[in-house]
Amino acid sequence: MTAMSPVAIDDTVPASGRAPRSGTWRLTWQGVRTVAQLELRQRVRSTRWVVALVVWFVVVGGLTLLLSGALSSETMGSETETGPLMFGAVVYLVLGLGLLVTPTLTSTTVNGDRNAGTLATLQVTLLSPAEIALGKLAAAWLAACVFLLISVPFLVLALFRGNTPPSALLRVVVIVALLLAAVCGIGLGFSALVSRTAGSTVLTFMSVAALVLLTPTLFGLTFPSITQEEQVTVWAPPASWNYDGQPECELTTQTRDVSHTERTWWLLGINPFVVVADGAGTRPTPPPDDTGGGTADPLGSIRDGVRDLRSPDKVLDECWMYGEGTAPAAPDRHTPGPVWPWGLAANLLLGVVGFVVAVRRLTIPSRKLPRGTRVA
Amino acid sequence: MSFAVADEFLAPPPAAPPGIVVRGVSRAFGSVRALDGIDLEARAGRVTALVGPNGSGKTTLLLVLAGLLVPDAGSVRIAGHDPVTEGPAARARTGWMPDAFGTWDSLTARQVLLTFAAAYRIPPVTARLRVDELLATVHLTEFADRPASVLSRGQKQRLGLARALVHQPDVLLLDEPASGLDPRSRVDLRLLLRRLADDGCTVLVSSHVLAELEEMADDAVFISRGRTVVPTPVTTQSTWHVRALSLGALTTWLTSVGATWQPGDGSSPDGPGSVLMEVSGEAGAAALVRDAVAAGVPLTSLGPVTGSLEQAYLTLEEERR
Known part of the structure; x- marks a missing residue:
């Protein structure tokens, strides 16, 4: 037997006087890459992953083509008119499927490794807990981004129908990628928190479902509680108007049911679908009197709806149905600001919380063990 | 700390x-x-x-x-x-x-x-x-x-x-x-x-x-x-396995010198066989070999029945859980 070759070990002895347990948050590119590479190799080698990609491509592609066919029929109007509808539909399809697939990428990453007996051997190396967590997060996010990237051709296809600015494609891809990163972080946190993989997967899916389904439900359920009778300024036909001819609308103070959605708009604002719709930056909705109906833009409609809910009109316009002359009705009408930065930030915050939880749970030596687990 | x-x-x-x-x-x-x-x-x-x-x-x-x-x-x-x-x-x-x-x-x-x-x-x-x-x-x-x-x-x-x-x-x-x-x-x-x-x-x-x-x-x-x-020190007396080419020669000699022994394996007095006996540590074993060889017993092997670790382990009075 030959003598072992010398090995240079980067001695990470903290300088004397440093606080104990320093190094938990130490991040090096090399460390993160080591973990991410390991995770990706683990996943990519398994054929399941390739199958998932193919299935994804076929499903998104198939649905896009079906949608394209349905929207091309004579009754739906011209291609340019259905362009935003097509784009919105494909965006939501990609986002919806992405939100379904992404939780599985991280929701078993820590407790699965712990059950397989590979986590502790990695923890005792010189990798910091933050490097292990970030490496796992990065690998999962990259995998999610691959799903997103193979959907881009279908988004481009929808773009070709016109009436959607090309910048919307870039904005949608970036925002969806960030939302998926947040979901990865949430899954990572649960996988570190819960010892059973089934439990963490369910919790991650529940979190995503809460963001997607629970928020509009809560918004609807709280709607009565934010609605009350109030004195409001109304732009309405005069009381003396006898429904004959053009009314001379005037501003009056009347009692109306007012919904203070400015208190609950954020319930919709943190919904990933709303975030994407608001952030997509599709064309401004044309005035309703423009060319009879205009184009159907689901993303734009959601954007306008949520922005209005956030800052309801100060003046109630009840004159709009009586033809022209509504424009001067809103003396202090302000353009409501975008809500997507808030929604995106809220989602990313959840992801960061998950990441921090994972780092804390991966820190060794540990004081307590997750219930029912052995360390090794 | x-x-x-x-x-x-x-x-x-x-x-x-x-x-x-x-x-x-x-x-x-x-x-x-x-x-x-x-x-x-x-x-x-x-x-x-x-x-x-x-x-x-x-x-x-x-x-x-x-x-x-x-x-x-x-x-x-x-x-x-x-x-x-x-x-x-x-x-x-x-x-x-x-x-x-x-x-x-x-x-x-x-x-x-x-x-x-x-x-x-x-x-x-x-x-x-x-x-x-x-x-x-x-x-x-x-x-x-x-x-x-x-x-x-x-x-x-x-x-x-x-x-x-x-x-x-x-x-x-x-x-x-x-x-x-x-x-x-x-x-x-x-x-x-x-x-x-x-x-x-x-x-x-x-x-x-x-x-x-x-x-x-x-x-x-x-x-x-x-x-x-700390295991109690292994007692000087321990059981050893003594083996000879002729079981008869071994047992006859042991009896003649007044040693106590228990049968090991081998039944025919003419064939090879072994006995188990208490020996006082390695020094006792050395004395046994010297005396047996001097008496013409065809001794082939001699060793403790259990390893010293095992003996020490077995002396632990704690019970299994």
Whole structure:
């Protein structure tokens, strides 16, 4: 037997006087890459992953083509008119499927490794807990981004129908990628928190479902509680108007049911679908009197709806149905600001919380063990 | 942790690495006291056996030593470093092989070791040489580029050993390293541990197979119910197996000198056979051989029925749990 070759070990002895347990948050590119590479190799080698990609491509592609066919029929109007509808539909399809697939990428990453007996051997190396967590997060996010990237051709296809600015494609891809990163972080946190993989997967899916389904439900359920009778300024036909001819609308103070959605708009604002719709930056909705109906833009409609809910009109316009002359009705009408930065930030915050939880749970030596687990 | 402990590692490290020093370490899991005041010292350059019944706290102790668990009380030094307050420094010097561990099935043996080399921040060029060397050491070179999933249990065990050695640790913690190994690999393991110890490594091995520990260990630490137990010194009288070519000649001589013996194997007085008898330690055995040979008894072998470790183990009065 030959003598072992010398090995240079980067001695990470903290300088004397440093606080104990320093190094938990130490991040090096090399460390993160080591973990991410390991995770990706683990996943990519398994054929399941390739199958998932193919299935994804076929499903998104198939649905896009079906949608394209349905929207091309004579009754739906011209291609340019259905362009935003097509784009919105494909965006939501990609986002919806992405939100379904992404939780599985991280929701078993820590407790699965712990059950397989590979986590502790990695923890005792010189990798910091933050490097292990970030490496796992990065690998999962990259995998999610691959799903997103193979959907881009279908988004481009929808773009070709016109009436959607090309910048919307870039904005949608970036925002969806960030939302998926947040979901990865949430899954990572649960996988570190819960010892059973089934439990963490369910919790991650529940979190995503809460963001997607629970928020509009809560918004609807709280709607009565934010609605009350109030004195409001109304732009309405005069009381003396006898429904004959053009009314001379005037501003009056009347009692109306007012919904203070400015208190609950954020319930919709943190919904990933709303975030994407608001952030997509599709064309401004044309005035309703423009060319009879205009184009159907689901993303734009959601954007306008949520922005209005956030800052309801100060003046109630009840004159709009009586033809022209509504424009001067809103003396202090302000353009409501975008809500997507808030929604995106809220989602990313959840992801960061998950990441921090994972780092804390991966820190060794540990004081307590997750219930029912052995360390090794 | 007191300030006295903090000051200790501000001081320059002592010239001779003390290996493993454990003082009064306790650790409870809920109401179960897994470790209840362990004292242990394992010296550099020696293989120390960690012996104890199931559930005595061997694995928990190794987890504390590997820097995975914080002890509730007591202090630990691994090559002079506290795994709790100086985790990275202690871990850089510790090689740990758990009793049950997994491998990443999709990776090849070489990739597994390269990943760990990277995780220990070994530069890639050095790592490649080191990994080749380790694969040869544990006789996995021909499996180097096959996925770890095709490896047998024993081969995975050897890969796990190579993994623990990838950063040339000063302190090696092995939890049941020989389980699943074939006889050839056990001999290799023994030789490897011997060589590592001779190179100055501190080796702590836990195992249930006492005969095997006996062959490789220089020192032994007994733990039971989470405490270090000092076994009562092995009594001078122990049972030995005495074997001769002719059972008749042996028994006749033994009876003539007035020794008490019990039948062993072999029934025909003319054929080979053996007896069991109480012998007063090695000196007594030497006297027995001398006298028997002088009396013309065709003695072939003489040895204790049980190893000294096993005898010490059996004298532990603690019960199994």
